[in-house]
Amino acid sequence: MRVGRLVLLGALAGCGEVDIAVDALADARPRDAAAPTDRGAAPPDAAVRPDRDGPLDLGPDTAPDAAVDPGGDLPLITHLGGRASVEASGPDAFRVAAPDLDGAARRAFTIGEALFEVDWVPEPGPFDDRDGLGPLFHATACQSCHPRAGRGAPPTVPEQTPIALLFRLGAAGPDPVYGDQLQTRAIADLSPEVVIRVEATPTAGAFDDGAPFTLIAPRYGFSAWSQRPPEGELVVSPRVASPLIGLGLLEAVPEAQIVAFADPDDLDGDGISGRANRVLDVEAGQAALGRFGWKANQPSLRQQNAAALSGDMGLTSVVFPDEICTAAQVECQLLGLDDEPEVSPRALDGLTAYTRFLAVPVRPDPGDPRVRTGQALFHGFGCAACHRPSMTTGAVADAPALSEQTIWPYTDLLLHDMGPELADGRPDGLADGREWRTPPLWGLGLTAVVSGHTRLLHDGRARSIAEAILWHGGEGAAAREAFRSAPADAREALIGFLESL
Ligand code: HEC
Ligand code: HEC
Numbered sequence: 016m017r018v019g020r021l022v023l024l025g026a027l028a029g030c031g032e033v034d035i036a037v038d039a040l041a042d043a044r045p046r047d048a049a050a051p052t053d054r055g056a057a058p059p060d061a062a063v064r065p066d067r068d069g070p071l072d073l074g075p076d077t078a079p080d081a082a083v084d085p086g087g088d089l090p091l092i093t094h095l096g097g098r099a100s101v102e103a104s105g106p107d108a109f110r111v112a113a114p115d116l117d118g119a120a121r122r123a124f125t126i127g128e129a130l131f132e133v134d135w136v137p138e139p140g141p142f143d144d145r146d147g148l149g150p151l152f153h154a155t156a157c158q159s160c161h162p163r164a165g166r167g168a169p170p171t172v173p174e175q176t177p178i179a180l181l182f183r184l185g186a187a188g189p190d191p192v193y194g195d196q197l198q199t200r201a202i203a204d205l206s207p208e209v210v211i212r213v214e215a216t217p218t219a220g221a222f223d224d225g226a227p228f229t230l231i232a233p234r235y236g237f238s239a240w241s242q243r244p245p246e247g248e249l250v251v252s253p254r255v256a257s258p259l260i261g262l263g264l265l266e267a268v269p270e271a272q273i274v275a276f277a278d279p280d281d282l283d284g285d286g287i288s289g290r291a292n293r294v295l296d297v298e299a300g301q302a303a304l305g306r307f308g309w310k311a312n313q314p315s316l317r318q319q320n321a322a323a324l325s326g327d328m329g330l331t332s333v334v335f336p337d338e339i340c341t342a343a344q345v346e347c348q349l350l351g352l353d354d355e356p357e358v359s360p361r362a363l364d365g366l367t368a369y370t371r372f373l374a375v376p377v378r379p380d381p382g383d384p385r386v387r388t389g390q391a392l393f394h395g396f397g398c399a400a401c402h403r404p405s406m407t408t409g410a411v412a413d414a415p416a417l418s419e420q421t422i423w424p425y426t427d428l429l430l431h432d433m434g435p436e437l438a439d440g441r442p443d444g445l446a447d448g449r450e451w452r453t454p455p456l457w458g459l460g461l462t463a464v465v466s467g468h469t470r471l472l473h474d475g476r477a478r479s480i481a482e483a484i485l486w487h488g489g490e491g492a493a494a495r496e497a498f499r500s501a502p503a504d505a506r507e508a509l510i511g512f513l514e515s516l
Contacts, residue, residue: 091390095457095516096261096375097408097420103376109164109260109458109465113374113416120368120414127369130362131157131164135328137202138353147357149202150350151339152329154178157366160256160327164373165466167256169233169475170213176200177211180475181327182235183252186441186448190245192343196326197237197251205346212236215476220485223500230485232436233476242343250448252439254309255475258466260458261424262307263371266316267408267417268428270304276403276427287400287490289429292452294444297321297334306428309473310443311452320366324358332358371414375422375457381515385504389512392505396497401453401490403427425456425516434488437472449489460514480513481506 094100099113112124133145134155140146154160160167160179167179182197189195198208215231222228235251237244274291281288292305296314305311313319321334331338333356340347393399402425411417430450440448451473459480463469469479477483487495498506 091378091380091387091515092404092423093378093380094375095378095423096264097422099261099264099372099374099416099422100377101374103374104379104461104464106163106465108376108461109258109373111374111376113263113372113414115416116372116414120372123365123368124372126362126365127367128365130366131161131369134159135330138357144359144362147330147353149200149329150205150347151198151201151208151344153181153196153198153200153327155328157323157328161259162467163465164259166258166462166470167475168466168468168470169253169255173212173214173236175213177213179256180213180253181256182211183254183439183441183443184245184250186248186250189341192242192341193245194339194341196339198329198339201347202329203350205350206241207239208241209237210239212238220499222503222506224503226503228481228485230482231476231478233474250440252310252441252443253474255470255473257309257454258458258462259370260373261375261422261455262316262373263411263414263417264375264408264422265306265406265424265426265428265455266371267411267414268406268422269409272406273304273306273428277429285397285400286493287397287431289401289427289431289490290445290450291428292430292444292446305444305446305452308443309451309454310446311428311430312443312446316370317363317367320370321358321363324363324366330357332356332363333360334363371417376461378515381511383511383515385508385511386515387512388505389508389510389515392501392509393512396501396509397494399425400494401427401429401431402456403453423457426453429453431491432489433486433491436488437486439473456513456516459516480510 096113098115101111101114103111110128112121116124130145135148136146136155137148138146148155158164160181169180170177176199184190184193184195184197193208197211199211201207212235214234214236216234218230218232220228220230233253235253237249277289277291279288279290292311293302294305294312294314295301296303297318303314305314307313307316307319313322318334321332324330324332325335325339329339329351331353336356338347338351340351393402404425405421405423407421408417408419410419430446430452432447432449433451434449437451438449442448458465462471471477471480471483472486477486484495484498498509501509
């Protein structure tokens with residue numbers, strides 16, 4: 016058995032195995048459990064309140080100034096997605112379309128929704144627009160990985176084949192035999208590329224007040240390769256499916272604004288750089304700003320979705336017209352022969368509309384005064400330096416609901432060095448092997464309700480919000496230490512704020 020570099024980086028010698036199913040939901044607090052409204056809460060401790068000058072932006076309807084955002088001394092924003100917010104709660108809270116879509120957009124959304132949920136089958140199937148799965152694939156439906164448009168989780172026992180967790184391959188370009196993503200399933204009697212086993216190594220740590228915690232670092236085993244094992248050091252990038260709300264808003268943020276957040280040489284000396292990724296826009300044939308994926312490795316929702324169809328399900332489209340079989344995978348090639356894209360342009364448009372228009376749930380007033388304290392701490396601990404509370408969208412001709420407004424995604428869409436323990440060692444566009452895109456935090460508190468688990472981070476290793484913070488290293492280390500050394504009530508207030516999003 017060969018192991019990836021990640022294993023070596025993440026593992027601490029001599030530890031046994033743990034069952035990562037246990038505790039997974041321990042920290043999941045349903046957002047409905049919040050205390051009744053109390054807007055008259057005392058302002059938080061001045062020591063943790065960020066310094067600010069000048070006027071502050073109070074909400075989605077006022078003139079946006081992305082450089083200043085509210086801390087704990089200001090009202091909590093409820094419409095994080097601006098006009099693309101919806102009153103929605105419960106398991107289906109992420110499955111709702113933005114309001115005020117015109118007829119064409121609404122129809123495209125509905126087509127996309129059906130295609131997102133359907134199980135694709137190998138050719139020939141009963142319906143032309145739902146067959147073509149494989150020859151190699153990872154899952155049969157978008158929603159097998161993004162449950163209810165939410166996020167996926169890694170396996171909870173080593174015997175379980177990863178579904179929502181996929182593995183990008185190769186540090187220096189695609190592997191000549193297996194390409195750039197490992198496929199754990201195949202049609203007919205073709206062999207899957209590999210069998211993957213996910214285990215975990217526990218590490219003990221403690222908060223400054225003595226309270227203990229345990230983190231689990233994933234460990235991956237690869238066996239039963241369909242052909243020879245990849246040559247050289249095996250570098251894999253494990254990635255779990257991310258939640259899909261509000262993505263059309265993020266696509267509508269003008270490039271110049273995101274680039275302006277970047278500080279690649281850390282000129283302001285705050286220890287946080289932030290770089291924009293540049294990746295290939297396949298249809299335009301030129302480099303573009305990367306926005307989507309854990310390393311901001313896709314420039315648009317259209318290309319992201321076409322890549323998912325191709326890389327995750329073996330479905331060709333106009334964007335990626337060739338099956339993913341490499342030249343070395345002859346049987347795969349023979350099974351995959353087909354002249355026409357398996358997914359029609361209309362179907363791809365539908366999926367793109369679906370992922371553009373999924374609304375952001377309105378954040379109920381959490382009531383609990385600690386949430387406002389937590390909001391101040393979020394700034395005071397330095398979280399907002401990367402998880403930027405607000406941005407402004409530009410004009411979007413066909414989608415007024417997405418257009419020209421302040422949104423509150425809590426991301427800068429930039430890449431940050433997150434330290435050796437989270438590193439995958441695999442570059443992606445301009446992203447290096449230690450960099451990850453700051454993920455949006457809107458909807459975070461609904462993770463358990465929508466997705467049925469509370470696993471976070473790119474590989475799902477964190478079992479709770481607290482664990483996700485404790486894994487922050489590199490540019491995020493100072494913020495992590497601020498959290499780790501804070502008293503228990505401050506830590507709880509911060510988590511309360513994050514769960515209220
Ligand atoms: C095998 C599991 C899997 C399947 C099937 C899958 N996805 Fe994903 N999805 C992922 C992973 C993993 C990521 C993060 C990818 C990355 O970092 O490169 C992702 C990311 C995305 C994103 C970008 C999210 C963001 O915040 O940047 C979109 C949009 C998306 N998927 C849509 C789809 C659609 C549409 C389908 C069906 C055509 C689909 N996915 C099928 C696993 C999956
Ligand atoms: C240097 C930039 C940076 C800072 C500062 C930072 N984060 Fe993050 N955060 C990230 C990145 C990048 C990731 C994704 C890392 C990964 O998946 O490996 C992340 C992931 C997370 C996640 C998991 C999100 C998900 O979808 O899985 C949470 C929760 C989170 N951060 C909260 C915080 C909090 C709270 C603070 C302050 C204590 C903070 N972060 C400070 C960059 C930052």
